[in-house]
Amino acid sequence: MDLSLSGSSPLPIYRQLFDQLCSQILDGRLKSGDALPPIRTVARELSISVIPVKRAWEELEAAGFIESFVGRGCFIAPMGTDKLQKLKQAMAADKLSDAAAYCRGLGLSREEAAALLRDAWDSTEP
Amino acid sequence: MKQLLYKEYKLCLVPMVPLFYLFALMLLIPSYPYQVAAFFTCNSIFYLLKQASLNGDTLYSAMLPVSKAEVVKARVRFVVIVQMIMFLLMIPMILLNHKLYPGGNPAGVDGCVTLLAFVLMVFTVFNAICLPGFYREESKIDKLFLFSVIGVFGWIILSESFMIAAGAARQAVPLFAWVESHLDCYPATDGVWIAQLIALAIGALIYGVGTVLTVRRAVRNFEQVDL
């Protein structure tokens, strides 16, 4: 598990934690059944208060990424390929809607925006 | 309570307390109002209170896991111990005084059991004035000390003058004659012993009751104080 927080990010800390764990679960770095460390340990390690970590964990649970068991802690939830795919799409749609709104704000057309996404896709190909 | 007394001993005791026990030696002065020696013990307790106040002792104590009442009780208990040591030190001094000056003390009460009773009165007056006030407003300790000096010396002057008057007018007044022969002399007979021990018992009773009342008032004051 990799977590790094930025004080200059406009996103609140719990959101940063949520996003980072989401992407690590979606890209397979964290696998179902993996245990998450206790929230208090995470808070101490990251030098932040407990509440944002708790909030991030709660939102991950609500979104179906993790499961918590009283007394045993939190684990990455088991996910079928179907569910994984749906979560991936939901996450991507969320990001892209921001980008779409931005393009619309600049007065670009639907086609221009789509072309830009294709270009961006190609240019980031490894 | 044990811990609070230890705190008094380790952190509050000032050198004046043991040093001023030397004033017990005043009983070796030929002609003197010997109760003044006991006043110096009160004076050393004033230094203890003053220093405690400067040291922030009250706040430190109140933050410890003890109740406010216990803080007061421990302090009064410590003061009583300091006074009782002086009381005990005066006993051998009285014996020495009698050896040196078998003729008695023309400046007031003789070195005898009655003197011990009077000493207890000195302590009672001092405690009653100084301690409850200290726990109402410790910043006024200097003023309180002044009042207690007035109180203590008021008692000393009154009691010693009475004894001097008794000595001077013993022929004229029968009561004075009895005082002279029973209270203001070194006890030699059973009758005198009994009279003086009763005097001491009365002194002890007043000191005991006075201390209890002093503690009660000091605790009540301290409960209301904002630290």
Added chain:
Amino acid sequence: MALLDVRELEKRYPTFTLDKVSFSLEPGYIMGFIGRNGAGKTTTMKAMLNLIHRDGGQVYINGRSFFENERACKEEIGFVMGEFDCYKNATLQKITDVTRRFYPDWDEQAYESYLSRFALEEGKKIKELSAGMRVKYALALALSHNAKLLILDEPTSGLDPVSRDDLLDVFRSVIEDGSRSILFSTHIISDLEKCADYITYIKGGKVLSSTDVISFREGYRLVSGDREHLEVRRPKLIGCKEHAFGFTGLIRAQDAGAFAACKIAPADLESIMIYTEQEDGHETASL
């Protein structure tokens, strides 16, 4: 059950009243107690501990009434009021020797580890320590008797940034096992950002808000916009600053709808405090 439960605590002075202060703290969390100088933070803490005589209210420590079980409750509390300021001529060793006897749960090992962590020398006298070191000594005493609850009045204010950061680390490790809690007052907003889970905000002797940090921040928004947007919306602004090009102000989150024409951003703790403390709610910056 709450580790600390303060209910309707009252203290009346001729010129200041602590007005039914209530808040509670669960085990395992850190609560920041904020407010301006004179808002009543120290008075609240002292009244909680019977150091000043309260006029009303109750305080429960682990479900037990503090005022009825003063001795037992105090054993479970570590209390620091600024720097250690007593017995200036005594050595740390002497003071510790006296203090440790009052606590059945005194942890000598913990005490020694805090001494070395805070670079305190036992042979030194209180008067030889700097203000920051005196704070650290008071903290070392408070942390070494297995207190369940730490009540700290401005523990960080005399410390340099490095020591402060180190202290916040200590705080986080104290609460890590989930059984202990810390209530600390501070002026330093970054301390709160770094470790407070809950915030109790007191103003003029009254608790304005006592909630977790996220809800606290999400209860407010910062708005900025042109002056023309300002006039009609003034009543909804908690506080604002005007400048030549427009205004910036603080609103309650539920009022955000009325400011749709303005720029709305999440509020940071510092802005919340600054705008809330503007006396009349509308301060005009002089140009």
